[in-house]
Amino acid sequence: MPNIEDFSHIISAVAGARASGLKIADGAVSLMLDVSGLNADARTQMEADVRSAVERAGATSVRIMLTAERITPRLIAVASGKGGVGKSTLSTNLAIAMARAGRSVGLVDADIYGPSQPRLMGVEGVKPEAEGKNMIPVMGAGGVPFLSMGQLVNPGQAIAWRGPMAGNALSQLVDAKWGDVRDIVVDMPPGTGDIQLSMIQKHKPVGAVIISTPQDLALIDATRAISFFDTAKVPIIGLVENMAGYLCPHCGEMSDPFGSGGAEAAAKELGIPFLGRIPLDIKIRMASDAGNPPALDEGPISDAYAAIARQVSAWMDAPQAAPA
Ligand SMILES: Nc1ncnc2c1ncn2[C@@H]1O[C@H](COP(=O)(O)OP(=O)(O)OP(=O)(O)O)[C@@H](O)[C@H]1O
Numbered sequence: 053m054p055n056i057e058d059f060s061h062i063i064s065a066v067a068g069a070r071a072s073g074l075k076i077a078d079g080a081v082s083l084m085l086d087v088s089g090l091n092a093d094a095r096t097q098m099e100a101d102v103r104s105a106v107e108r109a110g111a112t113s114v115r116i117m118l119t120a121e122r123i124t125p126r127l128i129a130v131a132s133g134k135g136g137v138g139k140s141t142l143s144t145n146l147a148i149a150m151a152r153a154g155r156s157v158g159l160v161d162a163d164i165y166g167p168s169q170p171r172l173m174g175v176e177g178v179k180p181e182a183e184g185k186n187m188i189p190v191m192g193a194g195g196v197p198f199l200s201m202g203q204l205v206n207p208g209q210a211i212a213w214r215g216p217m218a219g220n221a222l223s224q225l226v227d228a229k230w231g232d233v234r235d236i237v238v239d240m241p242p243g244t245g246d247i248q249l250s251m252i253q254k255h256k257p258v259g260a261v262i263i264s265t266p267q268d269l270a271l272i273d274a275t276r277a278i279s280f281f282d283t284a285k286v287p288i289i290g291l292v293e294n295m296a297g298y299l300c301p302h303c304g305e306m307s308d309p310f311g312s313g314g315a316e317a318a319a320k321e322l323g324i325p326f327l328g329r330i331p332l333d334i335k336i337r338m339a340s341d342a343g344n345p346p347a348l349d350e351g352p353i354s355d356a357y358a359a360i361a362r363q364v365s366a367w368m369d370a371p372q373a374a375p376a
Pocket residue numbers: 132134135136137138139140141142163166168242294295296330331332333334335336337338340341
């Protein structure tokens with residue numbers, strides 16, 4: 053029978069620093085497993101992995117107590133200098149790709165000008181319920197819980213809002229019953245005006261992902277968005293290039309209607325990380341419009357979102373994203 057040190061090694065090979073309180077009595081092993089920040093599937097998987105490793109090593113019985121710290125979700129802002137560059141599409145697919153990697157992540161659609169997430173998440177017309185004063189997020193595509201400005205007001209109504217109203221509306225979404233959600237991807241309204249400032253002053257994101265198309269004019273707007281977050285002291289996680297390169301579905305030739313590589317060059321010049329590029333592909337628009345986010349699929353598009361999600365997740369796991 054292995055001793056307590058052997059079991060400790062076996063368990064930490066599977067669960068890293070998440071295991072604690074290991075005890076052994078007559079071959080019966082008990083321990084605690086901190087599953088904070090993991091979604092339900094990842095929790096079940098980790099528990100099962102630890103259990104089978106301990107059983108394989110010869111334990112007569114295994115008792116695992118799952119614990120999770122109560123957490124206030126951290127916000128990841130997805131922002132762009134101007135509209136129409138694919139910010140909402142990226143927000144949805146980033147959240148889904150992070151969830152597919154086992155993270156406990158939610159999505160908030162704070163774009164008061166054109167809340168499009170209910171459609172992208174396949175839950176158009178679904179109204180969230182409330183528990184007391186708090187809203188309960190609805191379950192969107194990929195099992196990602198989500199709330200949208202579009203669920204608070206009728207389309208078009210919010211456009212006349214001023215900063216404080218937008219800030220208060222965002223509070224309703226962010227202060228909802230998020231359960232064990234650790235990180236919330238926030239689809240910001242495009243631009244860098246008072247509305248956006250009020251929102252981030254009220255609910256400071258831990259970091260911002262900026263999205264741009266590759267052409268010069270869009271990059272100038274992206275640069276403005278970057279300095280906006282700099283001024284607000286919100287660190288930039290990195291820049292994503294969207295609609296980079298068009299693969300012709302008929303002849304298979306790759307062309308660059310908006311140029312290509314502009315965002316990567318701009319990121320280098322600005323000294324911020326480049327997180328990756330998403331091609332211009334009609335399949336992205338069609339799948340999104342049908343409420344089937346492409347990040348849920350298999351293939352190169354989904355891989356591109358997963359690669360961006362990995363970098364954002366790594367940034368969130370590093371010390372700079374830890375709560376003060
Ligand atoms: N890589 C892509 N390839 C093809 N179509 C895309 C791509 N990214 C986004 N789109 C499409 O472009 C349109 C605009 O995208 P999206 O709504 O995500 O942009 P946005 O920046 O959030 O816009 P808004 O500022 O209006 O909210 C949508 O029809 C979307 O399906």
